[in-house]
Amino acid sequence: MAELRVAKGVVRGKAFDIILDGQVLRAYEGETVAAAILASGRRLLRVTRRRHEARSLFCNIGLCHECRMVIEGSPNVRACQTPASPGMVVDTQHGLGEDETA
Amino acid sequence: MSSQADLVIVGGGPAGLAAAIAASQAGIAAVVLDDNEQPGGQIFRQPPRGFSIDQAAGIGDDRVRGRRLLDEAVRAGVAVRNGVVVWDAKLGALSCCQGEEAWTLHYRTLILATGAYELPVPFPGWTLPGVFTSGGVQSLLKAQRIVAGKRVLLAGTGPLNLVVANQLADAGAEVLAVLELSKPSALDLLPMLAGPWELLAQGIGYVGRLARRRIPIMRGWTIVEARGDEEVRSAVIARVDEEWRPIAGSERMLDVDTVCLGFGLLPSTELSRLIGIEHRYAPELGGWIPVCDEYCETKLPGVFVAGDGAGIAGSLVALEEGRVAGLRAAMRLGRIDAKQFSAQAAPSLGRLHSLGRFRAVLDRISRPRPGLYERITSETVLCRCEEVTAGEVRRELEDGATSLIELKARLRVGMGLCQGRMCHPTLIELLARGTGQRTEDVRPFSQRPPVKPIPVSALLAREEAA
Numbered sequence: 380m381a382e383l384r385v386a387k388g389v390v391r392g393k394a395f396d397i398i399l400d401g402q403v404l405r406a407y408e409g410e411t412v413a414a415a416i417l418a419s420g421r422r423l424l425r426v427t428r429r430r431h432e433a434r435s436l437f438c439n440i441g442l443c444h445e446c447r448m449v450i451e452g453s454p455n456v457r458a459c460q461t462p463a464s465p466g467m468v469v470d471t472q473h474g475l476g477e478d479e480t481a
Numbered sequence: 482m483s484s485q486a487d488l489v490i491v492g493g494g495p496a497g498l499a500a501a502i503a504a505s506q507a508g509i510a511a512v513v514l515d516d517n518e519q520p521g522g523q524i525f526r527q528p529p530r531g532f533s534i535d536q537a538a539g540i541g542d543d544r545v546r547g548r549r550l551l552d553e554a555v556r557a558g559v560a561v562r563n564g565v566v567v568w569d570a571k572l573g574a575l576s577c578c579q580g581e582e583a584w585t586l587h588y589r590t591l592i593l594a595t596g597a598y599e600l601p602v603p604f605p606g607w608t609l610p611g612v613f614t615s616g617g618v619q620s621l622l623k624a625q626r627i628v629a630g631k632r633v634l635l636a637g638t639g640p641l642n643l644v645v646a647n648q649l650a651d652a653g654a655e656v657l658a659v660l661e662l663s664k665p666s667a668l669d670l671l672p673m674l675a676g677p678w679e680l681l682a683q684g685i686g687y688v689g690r691l692a693r694r695r696i697p698i699m700r701g702w703t704i705v706e707a708r709g710d711e712e713v714r715s716a717v718i719a720r721v722d723e724e725w726r727p728i729a730g731s732e733r734m735l736d737v738d739t740v741c742l743g744f745g746l747l748p749s750t751e752l753s754r755l756i757g758i759e760h761r762y763a764p765e766l767g768g769w770i771p772v773c774d775e776y777c778e779t780k781l782p783g784v785f786v787a788g789d790g791a792g793i794a795g796s797l798v799a800l801e802e803g804r805v806a807g808l809r810a811a812m813r814l815g816r817i818d819a820k821q822f823s824a825q826a827a828p829s830l831g832r833l834h835s836l837g838r839f840r841a842v843l844d845r846i847s848r849p850r851p852g853l854y855e856r857i858t859s860e861t862v863l864c865r866c867e868e869v870t871a872g873e874v875r876r877e878l879e880d881g882a883t884s885l886i887e888l889k890a891r892l893r894v895g896m897g898l899c900q901g902r903m904c905h906p907t908l909i910e911l912l913a914r915g916t917g918q919r920t921e922d923v924r925p926f927s928q929r930p931p932v933k934p935i936p937v938s939a940l941l942a943r944e945e946a947a
Contacts, residue, residue: 383627383630383631384627388534389532392530393531408530409528409529409530409625410627414625422611424610427868428868429868430868433711434610435613436613437613437617438599438616439614439616439621440616442902443865443899443902444866444898459617
């Protein structure tokens with residue numbers, strides 16, 4: 380899916396990059412991590428523990444916790460409530476986001 | 482750490498802000514706590530810092546109304562503390578936390594203006610990426626100017642979907658249709674003519690704009706399944722009967738990349754339940770709602786509820802209830818007398834009376850019907866956190882489970898991070914059907930602190946202080 384940011388009638392904040400699963404991703408000041416990822420056309424934020432299903436943003440108001448990701452090394456952080464910041468390291472969460480082989 | 486305030490307001494949406502403004506005009510500096518980054522609530526959500534959005538960019542007039550209210554709040558000297566989570570409530574004291582910092586806030590009067598969230602309605606495929614709540618898609622668009630997808634289907638009931646459909650189309654998305662469960666007859670709508678004109682005109686405006694764009698509003702239709710592997714690729718839709726049961730053989734398939742679900746709202750009653758306010762079951766207002774008098778005061782002295790958290794009624798009602806609650810709190814605090822209260826609250830009470838009539842019609846049309854829950858297939862995931870299916874729940878019911886507590890103990894439903902917000906309403910409905918109880922006789926999960934996940938350090942800080 381192509382760029383989903385609406386261009387008309389908006390001046391965005393400063394542009395910067397975050398690191399999503401080791402890849403550079405463009406974000407703008409004021410965007411949440413979830414918003415920046417969805418804007419790129421990607422939906423996958425996490426893979427569930429029991430059924431290994433893909434999950435994405437659902438409620439976008441911090442209640443459903445479907446959007447939890449590993450952000451700056453911490454698992455279970457809600458991507459819809461976390462403002463993106465320059466150089467932020469974000470990873471797709473698998474299961475509980477910890478090393479489950481241990 | 483601990484502090485004290487005459488009036489604390491939880492929630493910085495329309496009800497909370499209106500309450501703070503009214504209180505401030507009566508000489509009380511309220512402490513307003515809000516867990517979002519910025520005040521305004523969901524409906525008046527403002528763009529993030531660093532963004533500037535052209536008001537004419539087709540984002541609807543909610544934000545203009547919101548901006549006006551926020552400006553008024555600033556002029557009245559109202560300060561909103563954003564990013565604060567209130568995670569426990571007792572009579573006289575709230576437990577608050579912001580990041581790693583935690584404190585107890587003592588209050589003399591309290592207004593809970595905690596708002597609402599969207600009723601989760603499970604069906605096969607509703608957990609697929611690309612299936613969102615309509616409100617979530619709207620806030621992504623309003624606040625961040627990001628459109629959730631290219632080929633969009635909206636399904637559910639009520640006016641929000643019509644608003645979001647227009648906003649998505651304005652932003653360049655292809656909106657295939659709005660599926661509306663209810664089929665109101667002209668007779669149902671007649672009493673609306675007596676209601677406030679701006680609401681009626683607004684509703685006609687949304688429908689008219691969709692018609693001009695040739696976006697169909699399919700009344701008596703709904704989504705029955707979302708399909709796709711890694712994300713949604715198609716939607717199966719079907720006609721429904723009067724009780725919202727899908728009609729076999731009427732199914733059609735649509736290619737989509739995005740589905741928005743707007744099935745109405747549920748009041749956020751976590752704090753009102755925790756503090757011990759009596760609740761009553763009012764399905765047309767969103768289920769269990771706190772009991773209060775016409776001045777928004779509960780039976781707990783000095784504790785008020787206002788806005789959607791006190792029963793779903795929309796932002797116009799929230800503004801007036803907030804104002805009434807703010808003035809009443811000022812009276813309880815001795816800043817105005819009963820006569821001044823009556824005079825100052827009269828316009829709001831009058832508006833509430835006329836808004837109430839309009840609302841009653843919408844409530845009747847959009848009240849959830851049984852078909853909503855009967856179409857949930859066994860494979861459908863009910864509890865998103867613990868990944869429990871409807872089939873697993875039904876099996877436990879056949880095995881003799883008769884309460885939510887038993888379902889929780891056996892299946893872990895409601896024990897995940899959303900704290901039951903996503904599965905609770907559906908579990909109650911399935912339990913009622915499985916055990917032959919009425920919905921209102923099913924005992925809900927009991928509310929326990931923290932009502933939202935908080936860092937352990939915040940909990941420890943309170944334990945140490947105690």
